[in-house]
Amino acid sequence: MLPTWVSCLFRPPNENDCMIEQTPRERPINLLVKASGYSSILFVILILFFLLREGLPAVASADLSSLFGTIWYPIEGYYGIWPLLFGSIIVTITAILIAIPLGIGTSLYISEVAPVWIKNILKPIIEILAGLPSVVLGFIGIQVAAPLLREGLNLPTGLSGLTGAILLAFIATPTVVSISEDALNTVPASYRQAALALGATRWQTLWNITLPAAKSGVLTAVMLGIGRAIGETMAVMMVTGNAPVMPHGLDAIFLPIRTMTATIASEMGEVATGSPHYQVLFFIGIILFLFSLTINVVASWVSTRGLKRSERSLS
Amino acid sequence: MEDGIKPNPILISSHRQETASLWLLRLITLMTVLPILAVVIYIMVKGAPSISWEFITAFPRNGMREGGIWPAIVGTLYLTLGTAVFSVPLGIAAGIYLAEYAPENRWTRLIRIAIINLAGIPSVVYGLFGLGVFVLFLKFGTSILASCLTLSIMTLPTIISTTEEALRQVPYSFRAVSRSLGATHWQTTWRIVLPQAMPGVLTGVILGLERAAGETAPILFTGVSFFLPQLPQSVFDATMALPYHIFVISTSVPGMSVQIQYGTVLVLLFFVLGMNLLASLVRVRARAKRQW
Amino acid sequence: MDKIVIEHLNLKYQDGTESLRDVNLTIAANAITVLFGPAGGGKSSLLRVLNRLNDRSDVAALTGKVLLNGQNILDPEVNPVELRRKVGIVFSRPVPLPLTIYENVAYGLRLMGENRKDRLDQAVEQALREAVLWDEVYDRLHDPAIAISGGQQQRLCLARVLALGPEVIMLDEPTSALDPVSTSKIESLMQELKQRFTIIWVPHNVQQAARMADYAAFFLQGELVEFAAEKRLFVFPKDKRTEDYVEGKFG
Numbered sequence: 001m002l003p004t005w006v007s008c009l010f011r012p013p014n015e016n017d018c019m020i021e022q023t024p025r026e027r028p029i030n031l032l033v034k035a036s037g038y039s040s041i042l043f044v045i046l047i048l049f050f051l052l053r054e055g056l057p058a059v060a061s062a063d064l065s066s067l068f069g070t071i072w073y074p075i076e077g078y079y080g081i082w083p084l085l086f087g088s089i090i091v092t093i094t095a096i097l098i099a100i101p102l103g104i105g106t107s108l109y110i111s112e113v114a115p116v117w118i119k120n121i122l123k124p125i126i127e128i129l130a131g132l133p134s135v136v137l138g139f140i141g142i143q144v145a146a147p148l149l150r151e152g153l154n155l156p157t158g159l160s161g162l163t164g165a166i167l168l169a170f171i172a173t174p175t176v177v178s179i180s181e182d183a184l185n186t187v188p189a190s191y192r193q194a195a196l197a198l199g200a201t202r203w204q205t206l207w208n209i210t211l212p213a214a215k216s217g218v219l220t221a222v223m224l225g226i227g228r229a230i231g232e233t234m235a236v237m238m239v240t241g242n243a244p245v246m247p248h249g250l251d252a253i254f255l256p257i258r259t260m261t262a263t264i265a266s267e268m269g270e271v272a273t274g275s276p277h278y279q280v281l282f283f284i285g286i287i288l289f290l291f292s293l294t295i296n297v298v299a300s301w302v303s304t305r306g307l308k309r310s311e312r313s314l315s
Numbered sequence: 316m317e318d319g320i321k322p323n324p325i326l327i328s329s330h331r332q333e334t335a336s337l338w339l340l341r342l343i344t345l346m347t348v349l350p351i352l353a354v355v356i357y358i359m360v361k362g363a364p365s366i367s368w369e370f371i372t373a374f375p376r377n378g379m380r381e382g383g384i385w386p387a388i389v390g391t392l393y394l395t396l397g398t399a400v401f402s403v404p405l406g407i408a409a410g411i412y413l414a415e416y417a418p419e420n421r422w423t424r425l426i427r428i429a430i431i432n433l434a435g436i437p438s439v440v441y442g443l444f445g446l447g448v449f450v451l452f453l454k455f456g457t458s459i460l461a462s463c464l465t466l467s468i469m470t471l472p473t474i475i476s477t478t479e480e481a482l483r484q485v486p487y488s489f490r491a492v493s494r495s496l497g498a499t500h501w502q503t504t505w506r507i508v509l510p511q512a513m514p515g516v517l518t519g520v521i522l523g524l525e526r527a528a529g530e531t532a533p534i535l536f537t538g539v540s541f542f543l544p545q546l547p548q549s550v551f552d553a554t555m556a557l558p559y560h561i562f563v564i565s566t567s568v569p570g571m572s573v574q575i576q577y578g579t580v581l582v583l584l585f586f587v588l589g590m591n592l593l594a595s596l597v598r599v600r601a602r603a604k605r606q607w
Numbered sequence: 608m609d610k611i612v613i614e615h616l617n618l619k620y621q622d623g624t625e626s627l628r629d630v631n632l633t634i635a636a637n638a639i640t641v642l643f644g645p646a647g648g649g650k651s652s653l654l655r656v657l658n659r660l661n662d663r664s665d666v667a668a669l670t671g672k673v674l675l676n677g678q679n680i681l682d683p684e685v686n687p688v689e690l691r692r693k694v695g696i697v698f699s700r701p702v703p704l705p706l707t708i709y710e711n712v713a714y715g716l717r718l719m720g721e722n723r724k725d726r727l728d729q730a731v732e733q734a735l736r737e738a739v740l741w742d743e744v745y746d747r748l749h750d751p752a753i754a755i756s757g758g759q760q761q762r763l764c765l766a767r768v769l770a771l772g773p774e775v776i777m778l779d780e781p782t783s784a785l786d787p788v789s790t791s792k793i794e795s796l797m798q799e800l801k802q803r804f805t806i807i808w809v810p811h812n813v814q815q816a817a818r819m820a821d822y823a824a825f826f827l828q829g830e831l832v833e834f835a836a837e838k839r840l841f842v843f844p845k846d847k848r849t850e851d852y853v854e855g856k857f858g
Binding site for chain 3: 488493495497498499502507510511607
């Protein structure tokens with residue numbers, strides 16, 4: 001067996017841990033750097049631990065049948081999370097159905113069609129959208145989008161799932177654009193040149209060659225867009241009308257609705273610490289945590305798998 | 316027309332498809348971009364009239380319906396700077412670890428998964444976490460400290476990822492040369508790699524803090540209050556903050572003047588877009604000065 | 608005098624490729640030892656063993672001895688950081704650190720904790736004079752090093768090594784990126800410096816090998832095929848493979 005330092009001898013610095021060359025004085029710094037690196041793991045564990053600690057007792061205190069019922073009316077002890085879950089899902093699905101064409105279309109335009117000077121204008125604008133605080137979008141939702149939608153679609157109120165979904169679509173779009181643009185940029189230029197040389201038009205090239213080649217990256221973009229939408233709080237809380245009722249059909253999107261995130265944000269301020277209501281709100285937090293965990297793990301799996309496949313096909 | 320150069324019907328149809336499709340993409344892009352510009356310009360136009368010296372520097376009066384937003388501005392400054400105190404050193408150190416120290420093994424993969432997950436956790440869940448740990452468990456109470464710590468963890472992934480990326484862009488040859496001249500790992504990182512990566516690191520820091528400045532959900536139950544008669548005196552005091560102030564005056568204050576609302580939104584927008592602009596300036600300047 | 612003695616050195620990478628196979632070589636002090644041969648022969652790998660500078664791929668096995676002044680540098684006790692100050696290297700492409708000309712030369716000294724301005728000034732000037740660069744840059748020491756020409760940059764890299772006060776200087780195809788004038792400057796400079804240093808030179812063609820060699824070693828696929836003093840290897844090679852390479856039949 002080889003001594004560790006020998007096996008480390010020929011690796012670049014970022015690939016070896018065993019052979020950090022250091023003076024004794026640097027040892028504490030290097031340890032600190034390492035600890036900082038590992039801190040992210042600690043934080044994820046801490047977050048999960050405290051959510052479980054505060055939220056799991058809900059299963060006992062609010063009892064399961066109430067928890068998985070269809071009525072959310074905490075004052076009377078009804079903690080049914082289905083209406084909130086459906087609220088989140090309906091709004092998110094609608095949002096992502098809007099964000100997919102907007103996001104992928106924009107990324108295709110930026111990476112495949114736009115001349116450089118237009119790119120240089122578009123990218124900062126998308127960045128501005130990514131940086132807009134959700135409370136600002138919620139405010140615009142209340143002031144502008146809701147009245148417009150109410151009159152345009154002749155709805156009883158503009159504060160509805162649809163308004164929330166439209167805002168969410170704009171919140172998710174920058175995520176979709178930037179990740180799918182990255183994916184499109186990693187498609188080798190030779191693919192495009194080959195297609196164009198064979199007489200394909202630009203559209204045929206991007207639709208039949210470039211987009212399929214970037215498939216896994218685009219899929220990742222959509223998934224992370226979903227993650228962004230389902231976790232969004234302030235904008236949806238401000239414009240969806242705050243009605244935690246069980247939706248009865250697809251037209252529920254045109255009515256007031258309430259998502260899981262909005263429920264936590266609007267009710268946590270008023271509950272007593274340790275009460276069943278408090279615990280149930282943390283329980284909803286656990287559900288949201290698991291949602292984002294699943295989406296992110298699957299998304300990173302999809303993107304690394306896609307990467308490996310494209311490496312294989314290139315070599 | 317001569318024989319053999321008749322227009323080929325297939326080519327014509329694909330030409331039409333080409334034109335139509337490219338216009339469709341342009342249209343979609345406009346649909347994404349125009350509303351953003353419209354919103355920003357609209358807020359500027361509607362908010363500008365309420366911006367005055369008094370609006371910036373005075374306390375709110377008459378249940379927020381009059382006066383200014385000074386304590387909310389100061390609060391957002393405190394929260395942003397406080398967040399920076401924790402997240403900047405930790406985030407940069409973690410980025411350094413991943414780019415310069417970490418071996419490619421399962422522990423490093425685990426760190427990366429953890430960072431991806433931190434980035435994906437909904438902001439309101441961070442709020443719950445902050446409430447559970449900092450406010451209740453560590454007994455900081457509803458305070459600036461609890462809010463800053465919560466926001467720090469939320470901004471970490473942004474700072475870590477951009478730091479790592481910026482460090483990785485520094486050519487490998489600099490490291491080889493530095494080490495061949497007798498530099499230790501840390502000396503190479505500190506004297507050569509980090510200074511070269513600094514603009515990228517700074518961009519990441521600014522973007523992370525920009526997000527912290529605009530967030531509401533994580534501070535909702537950890538450190539904000541909708542009205543305080545005086546500025547916070549210590550890190551254990553609650554504070555007002557611009558995003559929360561906007562939320563309150565746009566949803567819970569009946570008879571609120573719309574003009575003040577737009578004015579407040581404009582001030583927050585100014586904050587956030589200012590940081591965005593700063594990040595772009597850093598990037599552009601660095602690109603012009605770069606030696607490799 | 609024997610400066611470096613390499614005994615039964617074997618180096619195998621983790622992907623299964625062998626880079627060095629049972630290399631036995633003695634490198635004399637105050638002379639230029641030329642290591643030449645086709646690419647992938649193990650020359651660069653050998654240089655990186657000599658100052659324990661990491662390479663890109665993983666090492667699966669490294670056996671044998673490398674004695675510098677009689678001490679085995681592969682011994683875990685040897686501090687690689689100190690070793691690298693004794694065994695300096697100049698790479699094929701000039702890589703000035705992103706600092707000023709002055710700070711490039713002072714870098715190694717600062718690493719050792721030398722911060723006194725007069726000492727640094729003196730050491731920088733001396734190293735730049737030794738590298739015959741002083742007259743060209745003395746009036747712009749505080750300009751970015753990237754601003755000088757490729758040939759000057761390579762001499763700056765040499766000055767940077769000289770400032771460390773090394774015993775051995777290794778040059779890995781140092782002139783491959785340079786024009787003929789800069790190349791001959793470096794070549795004549797090294798002929799001077801060999802009076803005081805042990806020099807190991809990996810040339811980028813056979814002509815340069817023949818011009819520079821006090822001793823020459825021909826490497827092929829990880830094997831030291833032939834080693835000889837003076838220019839004998841280029842005039843009367845014993846091994847058929849050496850002969851073919853020197854005559855340009857492959858490589």
